[in-house]
Amino acid sequence: MYLNQFLILAAALFCIGVYGVLARRNGVLVLMSIELILNSVNINLVALSAMNGDVTGQVFALFVIAVAAAEVGVGLAIVLLIYRNRRSIDIAEANLLKG
C-alpha cells in the first residue's frame, strides 16, 4: 500500500469540506463540513503514524476527535442562539460586525 493513497484521499475529503464551508448557507451544514475537514486531518495523522510505526499520530488523532466534539457542542449552541435571535440560520445574515 502506498502512503499517498491515504494522503490523497484525505486531501480530497478536505477539499470537499472546504467547498461545503464556502458554499452552504445553513449553519448546521457548515458545521458538518467542518467535521469532514477535521476527519481528513485525522486520516493524515493515522497514516503517517502507521508509516513511522509510532503511536504519536494516533494519540493526536484522538485529541483531534475530542476537540471536534467540544467544537461541535459550542458551534451548535451558537447556531441555536443565532436562530433564536434572527429566526434563521442563514450564516450570510449574521453580518452585524460587517464594516
Next chain:
Amino acid sequence: MTAAILAQEALSRTESGVVNGFFAVLAIVAIVSALKMVTSSNVVHAALYLLVVLSAVAGVYVILGAEFVAATQVLVYLGAIMVLLLFGVMLTRAKIGTDTDLDNEQRWIGALVGAGMLAVMTYSLWEGFGDDKLPDTMVPQPTQAVSDSIFGTYLVPFEALSLLLLAALIGAVVVARRD
C-alpha cells in the same frame, strides 16, 4: 523450501490485494458520499451522508491498524456528534423536506477554490512522497501502546484537553440557555 517461500509470497500478495480492494471501496464510498453531503438539498440526508463518510473513515483506520482510533471514531462521531447535529437540525426547524435555498451564490467560487486546492495538494503530495510504501508487515498498534503514550508522554495535553471539554460543556450551556 523455495516453493514454500513462493507460496508465502503469493499469499501475502493476495492479502495486500484484498486490503487494497477494501481501501478502494472505502475511498470511493467516502468521496461519493462526501460530495453528496455538500450538494444534497435535504439537511437530514446531508447528515446521513456524513454518517456514511465517517463510517468509511473508521474503516480506513482499521486498514491502517489503528483499532482504538476506529472504535473512538464510531463511538464519538457516529454516536455522539451525529446525534448533536441531528438535534441541531431539529431545534433550528430546518425544513425536513428538500430545500432549494441551501447553497449561497458564491458556490461556483467555492467549487473553484476546492478544485484548485485539491490540484495543488495532490501535486505536492506526489512530489513529496512519490511512491513511498507503508511497511509490509504492518501490525496493528496495540491499544496499550496508545494508552501508555497518552498517560505518559502526553499527560499534560490530555489534562488540558479535559479542561477544554469542561469549558466547552459549560460554555455551550451558558450560550444556549434561555433567560
